[in-house]
Structures are given as C-alpha cells and as structure tokens.
Amino acid sequence: MNPIHRKSLIILALLWGGALIAFVAIHMFLMLPQRKESALLGEKLMQKQLMYDSSKAAAREQARGILTQKVKALKGELDRFVADVDELDKIWFSISGIADEIGVDTFQSRGIDSESYSLIPNCYDIGTASVEVSFSGSFRKFARFVNQLERYEPVVFIDNFTITRSRKEDSPPEAKLILSVFVRVPEEDKIKEEGPGAVSPAIEEVI
Structure with a gap:
C-alpha cells in the first residue's frame, strides 16, 4: 500500500475515533442527565397523579357525606308531613x-x-x-x-x-x-x- 494512502487511512481512523469518543462524551455528559431529569419528572408527575386521585377520592367521599346529610335532612322534613x-x-x-x-x-x-x-x-x-x-x-x-x-x-x-x-x-x-x-x-x-x-x-x- 502506498505510504501516503496508509497515512490517510490512519488519519481518517483517528478522526472517526475522536468523533466517536466525542459522541460518547456528549451522550454521557448531556443525554444521561436529561434522562435522569426525565425520570425525575416522570416520578413527580406520578406523585402529582396520585395526589390528584387521592384528592378526587376525598372529594367524592365528601360529596357522598354531604349528599347523605341532605337525604337525612329531607327525610326529617318529610317526617314532619307524613x-x-x-x-x-x-x-x-x-x-x-x-x-x-x-x-x-x-x-x-x-x-x-x-x-x-x-x-x-x-x-x-x-x-x-x-x-x-x-x-x-x-x-x-x-x-x-x-x-x-x-x-x-x-x-x-x-x-x-x-x-x-x-x-x-x-x-x-x-x-x-x-x-x-x-x-x-x-x-x-x-x-x-x-x-x-x-x-x-x-x-x-x-x-
């Protein structure tokens, strides 16, 4: 192989290797923190969803309690007439x-x-x-x-x-x-x- 061609291939390999190392470094220093941030965000969203579901269930219980009180009040009012x-x-x-x-x-x-x-x-x-x-x-x-x-x-x-x-x-x-x-x-x-x-x-x- 021509020494010039061999030298060109070596330089090209070094360039590709450097680019690969740079890509891996970018992935580690940029993408991984973003994934961690996404995971944390997903966890927070799940916690918010659980809190929302809990508050919704509590609201239903409260509404059921209010409805029960109204039914009792109506029954008491009906007992005055019937x-x-x-x-x-x-x-x-x-x-x-x-x-x-x-x-x-x-x-x-x-x-x-x-x-x-x-x-x-x-x-x-x-x-x-x-x-x-x-x-x-x-x-x-x-x-x-x-x-x-x-x-x-x-x-x-x-x-x-x-x-x-x-x-x-x-x-x-x-x-x-x-x-x-x-x-x-x-x-x-x-x-x-x-x-x-x-x-x-x-x-x-x-x-």
Missing part, C-alpha cells in the same frame, strides 16, 4: 288529649274512610287518613284547639270546619272539624294496588 299507618291511632289519641287539656265539652271523633286511610289518585307512595271531630266550647277554646293542631307533628290539616250556635240557651257553640294527615302507603298495599302484572312507576319510567 306519618306511618301504624301511627294513626296514636295521632288521633293525641288530638283527643289536646281537647281534654283545653277543656272542651262532649268531644267526639269518628273515622271517615272505610279503611284506616285512603289512596290518593295517581300517587304511588302517599295516602290520606281523615277523622271528623266535634265538640262544644267557647270561641277561645276553639282557637286554642286549632292553635295546638298547627303545632302538631306530623302536620294535621283542617280540611273543613263549621261552628254552630247551640239550640240550648246558655250553652257554648258546637264545632265540627274534618282533620287529615298524610300517610305512607305500606309496601304490601302498593303490591295489592298494582296487581300481579303491574309495573311500578319507578320501573316504568326507566323502561
């Missing part, structure tokens, strides 16, 4: 006790519905129970009786009332009131009302 069927006797007895406490005369009560309560048309969960009460007493006692009913829970509604003068002289007026309360329809009565092939409103709405 009674269970098995509470009716207690309610009517309490109203009789109010009349005795006020001191009205000849207090009487009788149920209006053939059953303990009646269903409301197109209403799936709520019914009404009503009684007719009558007594004699002064207007002051009548006002006190109505005032006590307004404070009663569950709420008692006065559907109708009449006050008539007694036929006997020096006798107090006679009052007659129709009282009603809302009641929850028992599950077994819902099934009877629906019939064997009926679909409940909740299911029908989904369908």
